[in-house]
Amino acid sequence: MPGYHVIIQPEAEQDLDEAYQYLDGQRTGLGFELLADLTEIIELTSS
Known part of the structure; x- marks a missing residue:
């Protein structure tokens, strides 16, 4: 079964950057955890 092709729009990239900055401000490394999980x-969905 083929996976999906994931496209992250520029607006979503900006949202992710803001979420990363916010989370990392709450606890160092938390922003990285978000990106690693994402x-x-x-x-998983692309394979």
């Missing part, structure tokens, strides 16, 4: 989800 990357894992994208890889």
